[in-house]
Amino acid sequence: MRKRPVFVVLAAVLVAVLLSVGAGLVAALLVGTGDDAEEFATPxxxxxxxxxxxxxxxxxxxxxxxxxxxxxxxxxxxxxxxxxxxxxxxxxxxxxxxxxxxxxxxxxxxxxxxxxxxxxxxxxxxxxxxxxxxxxxxxxxxxxxxxxxxxxxxxxxxxxxxxxxxxxxxxxxxxxxxxxxxxxxxxxxxxxxxxxxxxxxxxxxxxxxxxxxxxxxxxxxxxxxxxxxxxxxxxxxxxxxxxxxxxxxxxxxxxxxxxxxxxxxxxxxxxxxxxxxxxxxxxxxxxxxxxxxxxxxxxxxxxxxxxxxxxxxxxxxxxxxxxxxxxxxxxxxxxxxxxxxxxxxxxxxxxxxxxxxxxxxxxxxxxxxxxxxxxxxxxxxPTPTWWRAVVGVVVGAVVAVVGAIVATAVGVPMVLRRRSAARRVAPPLPVPAGGGFVPPAYVHLVPGPVPVVPRVSGPGPASASDWVRPR
Incomplete structure (x- = not known):
């Protein structure tokens, strides 16, 4: 889940690249492809x-x-x-x-x-x-x-x-x-x-x-x-x-x-x-x-x-x-x-x-x-091929830059929000050396030693493996 914003940015960049290539090709094809010559009846x-x-x-x-x-x-x-x-x-x-x-x-x-x-x-x-x-x-x-x-x-x-x-x-x-x-x-x-x-x-x-x-x-x-x-x-x-x-x-x-x-x-x-x-x-x-x-x-x-x-x-x-x-x-x-x-x-x-x-x-x-x-x-x-190529490259570059800006504008805030949310999550609960579970209420509210609640699996004294986290 933590990598989801990165995937979004990569997807946006890929879309920008595809759009830039497509826009460049379309622009190159549309620039001056016709021949509007006037025909004469005699030389x-x-x-x-x-x-x-x-x-x-x-x-x-x-x-x-x-x-x-x-x-x-x-x-x-x-x-x-x-x-x-x-x-x-x-x-x-x-x-x-x-x-x-x-x-x-x-x-x-x-x-x-x-x-x-x-x-x-x-x-x-x-x-x-x-x-x-x-x-x-x-x-x-x-x-x-x-x-x-x-x-x-x-x-x-x-x-x-x-x-x-x-x-x-x-x-x-x-x-x-x-x-x-x-x-x-x-x-x-x-x-x-x-x-x-x-x-x-x-x-x-x-x-x-x-x-x-x-x-x-x-x-x-x-x-x-x-x-x-x-x-x-x-x-x-x-x-x-x-x-x-x-x-x-x-x-x-x-x-x-x-x-x-x-x-x-x-x-x-x-x-x-x-x-x-x-x-x-x-x-x-x-x-x-x-x-x-x-x-x-x-x-x-x-x-x-x-x-x-x-x-x-x-x-x-x-x-x-x-x-x-x-x-x-x-x-x-x-x-x-x-x-x-x-x-x-x-x-x-x-x-x-x-x-x-x-x-x-x-x-x-x-x-x-x-x-x-x-x-x-x-x-x-028709416009010469070299000129159409120049137009295609320029249009493609402009679309690529715009796409990169959009991808940055969308992806960077998502990453920052994700990191901010991660900082607000409680730290991991401490685990006693002998095993067991620390009740969450005592972590922040009760000063002094933290009691450990044992799990009793049957008659007789509790062993170290019986101390478990309560559900």
Whole structure:
């Protein structure tokens, strides 16, 4: 009976623990489990992509559907790579990229498929030796072993069935079979070249041609032809066109000081390949955009952008055979996408403004050219698991503390009352050395010797065992 208050306290603590665990689980399940995204009838891109939600769900938890843009952003809760869906206002984080970045430069190689349904991620960390392909519609992932340590993803084929990758050379990965085919090896002649291309006019403002050098991360690039039968490859020295079936000759497009302008460099009609070159002038650095005719190898200077005006223009898609979409940083320091008419040599409208929190972006080349702009907010999707876990732990801890307080408030007074009652109980009755019983009345009331009442069990003198406590 004396342990009953302790049992009550233990039971109260157990109930508090169970309630805290249950409350934490319920809170974690109820916090932001829905997806209230707005669906669009046609592929769309956000005109302004600066104001992202505070919390963004990951692709592995909630797939966004086919996506039109992958942007590298920075913010309080959105540091990393963010996907913008093409058919809704969903945005999703891609945490898998962070495990594959180069530790020295913080760079990763990623490519959105032309139809926006898949995302390929290379491995610049050297830890995986594979290519990760994420299905943005289902959320599933697939790994393709390629070996060779760090591997860059360069370009998707137009039909989305092959990937151009680079480790020590140019390889093509067949996604249907998982096989890897060696297409080209890098050039050994690394002499910097500063000549003008055949047919190219000098810069209208004077200045010179900067040598083609590699600084930091390599600028190796590749671009599939529109029919998918050839690939243009810039190994850091020359730009050459390789037939993928191996049946035709290799065509050297140029050996001059220009860079292949990324995976979308080849025009949709197959006639031209865009290249860029760093220039020097009297005031600021500049970047020229040139078009090389595939048949004649003659070049046309399209435009020269001062670094301050529009730095590092990179083609991200085409609206037509003559209108290319360029990404770069404008005079205000914002990352933007601008249209440019190749034939008329003039700028068109601005499509997107990412703002100062975006370092770079890449696009689904098969969607961006025909997509329409939209305004409005973004849907970050279900609350990320890590945030729900935090909410669950906090709620559970609060319930546990409240339960402990209640258990203490109930159990401690019971224990104290029990101890107080135990102190008021009379002490044990004394027992004479020879046995017997002391009448209770004499214990407190009668001074002097205490009489002992014997128990007589029969005739004759009483013995020591006859002295008993009266009932």
């Amino acid at each position: 769309s891109y956000p005109r302004n992509a600066e104001s992202l939600p505070t919390l963004i769900s990951d692709v592995s938890e909630s797939a966004p559907g086919r996506s039109i843009v992958l942007a590298e952003t920075t913010g309080a809760f959105t540091d990393g790579h963010v996907l913008f869906a093409a058919d809704s206002d969903r945005v999703r984080d891609v945490s898998a990229i962070e495990d594959r970045v180069n530790s020295d430069y913080g760079a990763a190689t990623t490519r959105l498929s032309p139809d926006g349904r898949r995302l390929a991620v290379g491995d610049l960390s050297g830890k995986f030796d594979d290519i990760l392909v994420l299905d943005l519609v289902t959320g599933a992932s697939q790994r393709f072993s390629v070996g060779g340590g760090s591997t860059e993803v360069l370009a998707w084929s137009p039909d989305g069935r092959r990937l151009a990758i680079s480790s020590e050379a140019l390889d093509v990965l067949d996604l249907d079979t998982g096989s890897v085919k060696r297409v080209a090896t890098p050039s050994t002649n690394a002499t910097p070249k500063t000549d003008l291309l055949p047919g190219e006019a000098p810069m209208p403002t004077g200045g010179g041609v900067a040598p083609k050098t590699v600084d930091g991360m390599t600028k190796i690039q590749a671009a599939f032809s529109p029919d998918g039968r050839s690939i243009a490859y810039d190994d850091g020295v020359d730009i050459e066109i390789y037939p993928l079936d191996g049946a035709g000759p290799v065509v050297r497009l140029t050996d001059k000081a220009v860079w292949l302008a990324g995976a979308s460099a080849w025009s949709p009609d197959g006639r031209r390949v865009l290249v860029t070159r760093e220039e020097t002038n009297d005031v600021n650095g500049a970047t020229s955009l040139l078009a090389i005719d595939v048949a004649t190898q003659n070049a046309t200077r399209l435009v020269t952008f001062d670094y301050i005006d529009f730095s590092v223009p990179i083609p991200v898609g085409w609206r037509s055979a003559s209108e290319v979409l360029l990404s770069g940083t404008d005079a205000d320091g914002a990352f933007v996408v601008q249209a440019y008419d190749v034939d008329a040599k003039r700028r068109g409208d601005r499509l997107m403004t990412f703002g100062y929190s975006t370092y770079s972006a890449e696009f689904a080349s098969g969607l961006i050219g025909s997509a329409v702009g939209r305004d409005g907010d973004f849907s970050g999707g």
